[in-house]
Amino acid sequence: MAKSIQDILNIIKENDIKMIDFKMVDINGQYRHVTIPAENFSEDTMKSGIGFDASNYGYAVVEKSDMVFIPDPDTAVIDPFCSIPTLSMTGNAMIIDSPENRPLAQYPRNIVRAAVESMKKSGVADTMYILPEFEFYLFDEVTWGVQGNYIGAQVDAVQSYWNSTNEGHGVVVPKQKNYHIAKPFDVSYECRSEMCMHMLDAGIEINYHHPEVAASGQFEIEPQLGEVVHMADATMMIKYIIHNTALKYGKSATFMPKPIYGEAGSGMHVHMLLMKDGKPVFSDDNGYSHLSKTAHYFMGGLLKHIASLCALTNPSTNSFKRLVPGFEAPVTVGYATSNRSAVIRIPAYAKSPEKRRFELRNPDATCNPYFCYAAILMAGLDGIKNQIDPHENGWGPYDMNLYHLSDEEKAKLHHLPTSLDEALDALEKDHDYLTADGVFPEELLKNFIATKREECRQLAAIPHPAEFDKYYNL
Secondary structure, X not given: OOOOHHHHXXXXXXXXXXXXXXXXXXXXXXXXXXXXXXXXXXXXXXXHOEEEEHHHHOOOOOXXXXXXXXXXXXXXXXXXXXXXXXXXXOEEEEEOOOOOOEEOOOOHHHHHHHHHHHHHHHOOOOEEEEEEOEEEEXXXXXXXXXXXXXXXXXXXXXOEHHHOOOOOOOOOEOOOOOOOOOOOOOOOHHHHHHHHHHHHXXXXXXXXXXXXXXXXXXXXXXXXXXXXXXXXXXXXXXXXXXXXXXXXXXXXXXXXXXXXXXXOOOOOOEEEXXXXXXXXXXXXXXXXXXXXXXXXXXXHHHHHOHHHHHHHHOOOOOHHHHOOOOOOOOOEEEEEEOOOOEEEEEOOOOOOHHHOOXXXXXXXXXXOHHHHHHHHHHHHHHHHHOOOOOOXXXXXXXXXXXXXXXXXXXXXXXXXOOOHHHHHHHHHHOOHHHHHXXXXXXXXXXXXXXXXXXXXXXXXXXXXHHHHHHHOOO
8 A cells, every 4th residue: 555645754753753764776776865854854855855966876967967856655664773763765866847857767766667667558568576586695704905915805604614623513514505504504594584574574575585505604585576666676675684684793795696716606586477457477378388478578588688688687797707607507598497507497386377487597686676677677578579489599498407518519509798898798789678668768878888897997907816826926
């Protein structure tokens, strides 16, 4: 049920709220915020908004950079990490026009909303449901430095195999053997349970949490399927909760895709399905893996545009250190049932028509979730519009372990980009599906690409510690 302004005023009064915190999103998908005393909050605040400078958020706008942030009352939640009672809201950025404000097209939340409108306009569906899986590491210690006389990073997780000579009680996990491991080895159980309790309080339904494969502190929290705009907001809040709860327990959380050499990387697999008038669009009892032709066309759109999608779903140089064979990460452009080596996996356990779906396995949580989910939807809609059949295009189904193919057989397959630069090259060449219906402004994509190119340039110029091992004594 949608909250009214009066509902917000009642929450403030009933919970003795002292501060109202407005959370906004920058181009990289990080929260920024501004806070006002609760006594300054009024109906006018919800209508007129809070002013901010969009240029400081990374948006290269043609208009003047002075914008207003309009809170969305449906996102209101009491922030559990503030000792002073604080109500938190996110919302939309608007351009100051007369007589009416209009949405800032580059603002992430407005982009995913525009993608939903494009979907409705197409007549294919009226609702997209997604389920992102959140994999992350919890470290007890982390330090890093990039100095003239020092380049390096160091992490520690008390239960990791490398502490077998230090721990003293034998409570250590063998390398790559952490999956679903129980107490006493699961030392962060209470921390993760508290994370989930905060998520439930924030209106985010949770399926489960558990230890993931990597022994050095890797875990997963999985929410339930949710409407795409809601889940984009929820993604931001889930990361916020995980980071802040970890700090409360003296730990540090990271969604960095590959923080540990030789251990599994952390992805954010995105399950998806479409509905129209309350009925499933992707279900067909007679289709491959019980998926409809429309579902296959949607997958075809994802696979056709996967290289350029990677620039938005995997927008860090570290992302591509995860997308390598041998660690359950996808490297092959293709689809299959119950196959984690293909970029699209159809879960065999989703048997009921309203839950039949597939997951895109390459994304990770360094992405801006609003950009990521909007891009996925636009690629899928392009596949439906142009009837891109994944089977006819040679993308599967691959019902075998693609890691175990011969080199000759692997050479016949299509593969994901191997670097962020390569993904950015693809995005420069292939982005018409994103700008369709004005969903992604061309100026935003140019700015995003330029920003990421500069990141690549900076990181490429920094010597790597492993280079000393290879080349120091030559």
